[in-house]
Amino acid sequence: MDLIVPGNIDRLLYIDADAVAVASLDELFQADLDGKALGAVDDYVMAFPEKIDRRQQRIGLKTGGRYFNAGVLLFDWKRSLEDGLIRKARETFEREPERFPSHDQDVLNIAYDGNWHRLDARYNAQTGILPFIEQPAIVHFTGRKKPWQAVMPWTHRRMKAFYRRALEGTTWASFCKASSLTDNMASFAGHYSTVLTTLPKIAKVRAHFR
CATH class of the missing domain: 3.90.550.10 (Spore Coat Polysaccharide Biosynthesis Protein SpsA; Chain A)
Structure with a gap:
């Protein structure tokens, strides 16, 4: 730059x-x-x-x-x-x-x-800390899974709708993949499985960023 x-x-x-x-x-x-x-x-x-x-x-x-x-x-x-x-x-x-x-x-x-x-x-609510930020100003989709993918992080499920609205009617509308019921169930299951198996880790993140 x-x-x-x-x-x-x-x-x-x-x-x-x-x-x-x-x-x-x-x-x-x-x-x-x-x-x-x-x-x-x-x-x-x-x-x-x-x-x-x-x-x-x-x-x-x-x-x-x-x-x-x-x-x-x-x-x-x-x-x-x-x-x-x-x-x-x-x-x-x-x-x-x-x-x-x-x-x-x-x-x-x-x-x-x-x-x-x-x-x-x-101002940089990364995926791992987003649940502990009350009023995020910039949401940062860190990690390999993004909200525009079919199987997305459950934390970012509302952002998929944001991208679908933003791209609707444009050349890039298909970039945001539709999520099937199976995709959503996989996102949900993956999220809560992670939560249940990493509670000590989550506690450390909450303590540092709150």
């Missing part, structure tokens, strides 16, 4: 293609970044200290610090360009691409280490 987006922008909001705004973002653009070059939300994995420690060790970040999800990023754009932070992320990845399992997210965390401000989780 640093090679494409003009430098006369003060704030730049990046949103992944598998995320959608469901409320006004006016307050987000006015958010106090506390002098940092970036605003972001903790990644879901932050709820699990042992997992985040392994990730940080692998990619070369000090353990015990924060790690953000790169699906929604609010940049102080001028500062990011002046300090060459996105260039640093790109060059880091190009040197050792195999070292970074989460690709751009890992190297952005390296480039902005200590230089990012934690935003309210409602």
Whole structure:
């Protein structure tokens, strides 16, 4: 983006293609970044200290610090360009691409280490934390299953209707697959099976993001 987006922008909001705004973002653009070059939300994995420690060790970040999800990023754009932070992320990845399992997210965390401000989780309500966010503003469909697929995450069942309405009458209407009764039963069963078998894990996520 640093090679494409003009430098006369003060704030730049990046949103992944598998995320959608469901409320006004006016307050987000006015958010106090506390002098940092970036605003972001903790990644879901932050709820699990042992997992985040392994990730940080692998990619070369000090353990015990924060790690953000790169699906929604609010940049102080001028500062990011002046300090060459996105260039640093790109060059880091190009040197050792195999070292970074989460690709751009890992190297952005390296480039902005200590230089990012934690935003309210409602601005990046990832699939795993969505049930604990009262008023999400941006819903992020993390994971392999998306609401436009036939067998979707049960958590995102209402968003399928959103996409079907949005695409109706367009060339891309068939992109959002219809869900049969069998598909819906599979989504429902998978969701509640996961809930029943991962209650301690869910408790950790709730504790971190509420």
